[in-house]
Amino acid sequence: MKIHIDIDCFFVSAARILDSSLEHKAVAIGGRSDTKIFEKDARNQTVDFKNSGNFVPIFYKAYEKKDDTLQNFRDEKGQLRGVITTSSYEARAYGVKTAMSIQEALFLCPQLIVKSPNMSFYQELSHKLHLFLMKHIPLVEQASIDEFYGDVSGWVSDKELPSFIDELRHNIKKELKLPVSIGAAKTRYIAKMATNYAKPFGSKVIDTYNFDECINPLKVEKFTGIGKKMQQRLHAVQITTLGELRKHKGMLYAMGPYAKEIYKRVNGESDTPINIHVRRKSIGISRTFTPLYQRNEVLRRIHILARHLSFAVSKLRVIPTSFQMHIGYEMQQKSHFSFSQAELFYEKKFHDICVEMFHKADKYKRLHIIRISIHCGHFTRDSKRELSLLNFNEDIKMLPLNQLSQQLRAKYGLDILKWGGEL
């Protein structure tokens, strides 16, 4: 049997560990891009790699915020910015939801306590939970910062499973002070559905006896793997619940291999083994800021993002061969540019790639820019791609310099060396 463990409103639960007066209150964690890295006097910046698996981002910290009141969410003009990333069940009762603006959340729930995120503390807690689970379950896979899958086949009998997951949940609360919900079923996909029923702070097993009553009423969008496109295709043929989906085997099989796979997963007939060595496949950095028109200032910020990202790439000891830049504009316009190059990686070259990608991606020159994100992927260790020898001789000369600059950064902070374009 597989189990799925999910921390209940993780960021709020973490805040409650630090401040118990937040228990039983309407609390939310607000998210606002940390734009401190763009400040000209930014100092002592570090990169946090602890527990940064495939799905857990690497955090770039400008410095720890000591004050975490609502003031943190005001911009230079005093306007409240940012969105809710997590809310307590007490806040959800007022309609507060993830991705809602902080302003709207305060309108719905005026007594809402909004706290700033504390990324390094979340990473620490996530890491502790991962270690705890590895001690108590044979196979553990981390799926995100607050979600884990485990395989307990041959370890816990089906009969003992309900009490096993219930005890596990109470032990996690006792040891780590974290409330989690745990679902169990034959496959990981159904176990995740079981967690829905367990929340908050509960446990639930879906087996052959309650399979139909648990799975059939769920909306198709609840099922992991049924994305927006598939939802639209299913809605177009009047399939809105998993029960309806299960009734249309022939139709799903005719919709192609992916729909067929979804059908099998929903029926608990297809599974993916627990993978204990999930490796990072890509890495990125992004920032949202107050609308900005000046392209020179945008470019200066791109230099800073590139400097942070290339430091992380060097730390990971990987050679990325695909690069993407996404630009978010005002009025919800977006554009992006991707680029592949199988050559050695070093910071100076990465800066040039980023500048070039920006010029190619910047399609709406009359609009203000509000978001930049840069991603690198297709590391050479994972792909069959071989490095091109085109610029090899030139590149290899740059490596010692690159190594030296990254060593300096590891020692003195990310801001110790800056490129011309940033000044």
Ligand SMILES: [Mg+2]
């Ligand atoms: Mg969660």
